[in-house]
Amino acid sequence: MSQDLPTTSYALLGLLSFGDDLSGYELKQRADRTLRFYWVSPAMSQVYTELARLTKLGLVRAREDTTAPTRSTRRFQITAAGRRDLQRWLSSATVEFPALKHPIALRLLMGHLAGPETSVTLLEDYLGLLAERRAELQAVRDSLIVDPHSPVDRFRYPRMVADWGLDYYESERAMVVELIRRVAATDT
């Protein structure tokens, strides 16, 4: 049925597949809260662009929300066709290596121009960002609890993926500490 779509489309479909009806704004918030640790959160304009496309393709259904007193909001939900297409993509898409733009590693690569002190500062600043990011993901992980009343454990896989992210942040932290030591050792 539908031709292949960019991965961002499937990422948003995936967020909708957890079952909630969301406005475009809410979907962006959801991506900012959960998706961004593994896949850069799409820009707001991208979210709406994708939703329009997915709606046109019948993979998402838009519904006017009339429960609000004065304002009308469009809410989006995945369709059965959308769910099927997402499953098809998950089962058949080629496995592609992660794309990374790591500004800190890039800048350290040019340490010969920046010098040791600037490089140490750069790494220390990054440690701070890492700690924040890790705390944010830990909070998300803590919210992915098993619901004893639900017949299905909705968050088994998200929990595993969060653990993956936390493991990455921890090993990154350790490596950056070691790099600081090595760069600073230059300075003597």
Added chain:
Amino acid sequence: MSQDLPTTSYALLGLLSFGDDLSGYELKQRADRTLRFYWVSPAMSQVYTELARLTKLGLVRAREDTTAPTRSTRRFQITAAGRRDLQRWLSSATVEFPALKHPIALRLLMGHLAGPETSVTLLEDYLGLLAERRAELQAVRDSLIVDPHSPVDRFRYPRMVADWGLDYYESERAMVVELIRRVAATDT
């Protein structure tokens, strides 16, 4: 002098800062060989677009290479102004968190739709890609040897950054092995 440029511009300037004159094509090859482990290698069209911009701004100098028998090639080298601007950027740019698009983690997040078997296959395929990528970076690391005759150790920082990348690949491998175990444990 120059307004701020996108990071990709500085990435290419950084590659040129190691001292060689390179054609656009060679610069792309250089990026494919060294830069891509930390910063997605710019597309060919992007390389030429950036070189044109950098040349216009006086940060890069283009020179016709007339040593070839019949064909003329433009070769690019960083100017003193380019080096200074790169240093300014390295010293003053805000530290930004790395941007990541991790298709495997994204797909595992939707494991409820893919199912355990597909998820295990996905992770196993990724292990294969990881092994390849690691071998490639190891080869690069092995080439960054200390030149005993050179007054300056050009590759101190690139060696450190390569170690960073290798460390990342190793910890990623270990985590993926663990994830395979966890997902497969589902299947019983």
Added chain:
DNA sequence: AGGGTACTGTTCCTACTAGGAATAAATGCC
């Protein structure tokens, strides 16, 4: 009540950039 701030919701805009195709010259191999 009014004003200011923050939040929700959506569209429009610009610049960056991935991924090729297209074109052509040069090189290497059978």
Added chain:
DNA sequence: GGCATTTATTCCTAGTAGGAACAGTACCCT
């Protein structure tokens, strides 16, 4: 010589980051 590969560059399309702009809603304080 013919073919495949490599070097070199330009052109093109579609995806997308990052905001701005606009407007309605809710909340808080004076």
